[in-house]
Amino acid sequence: xxxxxxxxxxxxxxxxxxxxxxxxxxxxxxxxxxxxxxxxxxxxxxxxxxxxxxxxxxxxxxxxxxxxxxxxxxxxxxxxxxxxxxxxxxxxxxxxxxxxxxxxxxxxxxxxxxxxxxxxxxxxxxxxxxxxxxxxxxxxxxxxxxxxxxxxxxxxxxxxxxxxxxxxxxxxxxxxxxxxxxxxxxxxxxxxxxxxxxxxxxxxxxxxxxxxxxxxxxxxxxxxxxxxxxxxxxxxxxxxxxxxxxxxxxxxxxxxxxxxxxxxxxxxxxxxxxxxxxxxxxxxxxxxxxxxx
Numbered sequence: 001x002x003x004x005x006x007x008x009x010x011x012x013x014x015x016x017x018x019x020x021x022x023x024x025x026x027x028x029x030x031x032x033x034x035x036x037x038x039x040x041x042x043x044x045x046x047x048x049x050x051x052x053x054x055x056x057x058x059x060x061x062x063x064x065x066x067x068x069x070x071x072x073x074x075x076x077x078x079x080x081x082x083x084x085x086x087x088x089x090x091x092x093x094x095x096x097x098x099x100x101x102x103x104x105x106x107x108x109x110x111x112x113x114x115x116x117x118x119x120x121x122x123x124x125x126x127x128x129x130x131x132x133x134x135x136x137x138x139x140x141x142x143x144x145x146x147x148x149x150x151x152x153x154x155x156x157x158x159x160x161x162x163x164x165x166x167x168x169x170x171x172x173x174x175x176x177x178x179x180x181x182x183x184x185x186x187x188x189x190x191x192x193x194x195x196x197x198x199x200x201x202x203x204x205x206x207x208x209x210x211x212x213x214x215x216x217x218x219x220x221x222x223x224x225x226x227x228x229x230x231x232x233x234x235x236x237x238x239x240x241x242x243x244x245x246x247x248x249x250x251x252x253x254x255x256x257x258x259x260x261x262x263x264x265x266x267x268x269x270x271x272x273x274x275x276x277x278x279x280x281x282x283x284x285x286x287x288x289x290x291x292x293x
Contacts, residue, residue, distance in 0.1 A: 001057065004018030004023070004043075004044060005018075005213075006042045009040050012027075016044060016056070022051070024053070037070075038056055040205065040206060041161055044058060066163070073161060074103075074215075076161075076162050077106070077164075078157075078165070080164060080166035081166055082111070082113045082169070088111065090275070091278055093109065094282075096165065096223070097137070098225065099225070101237075102228045102232065109137050110175070111128075111129065112175060113144075113145075114143050125141070135239040136238045138156070147178055153175075157179075160212050161212070183207070225289070226289075233283060237275070239275075243261040243262050243271075
């Protein structure tokens with residue numbers, strides 16, 4: 001039986017990519033009985049008489065899975081943030097990073113609109129970029145207008161499945177247009193080409209960009225830490241996870257414990273204070289979370 005990857009799910013149909021061809025499939029009833037829904041990104045076994053009449057027989061084990069947006073087997077998340085208009089926000093970036101890290105997805109930070117910066121503002125953004133690189137993240141400074149940094153994005157996208165996420169207005173569509181002009185995505189509007197038109201059904205679709213598959217999504221429709229357990233939060237801050245071995249107490253939460261290597265790193269400015277403040281903010285948020293029944 002052939003195997004392929006679901007690149008679009010719409011109105012009960014699943015479009016499976018196999019050998020550079022796309023076959024329209026339906027899911028077998030067994031999935032409904034097991035309460036399993038095939039997702040975009042799933043690796044599946046299917047059978048088909050032709051390109052319009054196929055059936056998905058089996059869903060292979062998932063590497064990871066996101067609920068909002070609904071997609072599986074994501075290699076990385078390209079987190080797109082503008083340097084200006086809207087202003088760069090470390091609070092929002094750290095929230096995205098924790099969500100991505102908690103789903104075992106590799107994050108890549110992309111800061112757009114650097115062509116609009118004054119020298120002073122650019123120095124500030126470059127300092128933020130240096131901070132995040134020191135934490136262990138890859139950071140790209142780009143401009144869709146001048147194409148600065150756009151070419152370096154290709155190396156990250158090739159041969160991978162990438163989710164592009166970020167708040168509206170940061171230049172996600174402009175960036176995709178710069179990489180693949182034939183997409184002709186509307187900027188400052190919702191992209192109907194990817195199922196996000198004002199009057200169309202919202203869906204996730206994987207599209208080819210260079211030699212990779214990219215899912216341009218409305219982003220994470222929920223930025224709340226609904227499924228993240230408090231004890232796992234420190235592991236979503238890689239710089240804290242690395243230092244935790246030096247803490248006096250095993251399982252240190254880096255709050256009020258004595259001889260905490262993370263708090264010492266904050267005091268010595270090895271870890272930026274804003275990063276630790278966001279950590280404390282997220283701790284409180286998870287503590288205040290209402291239990292789900």
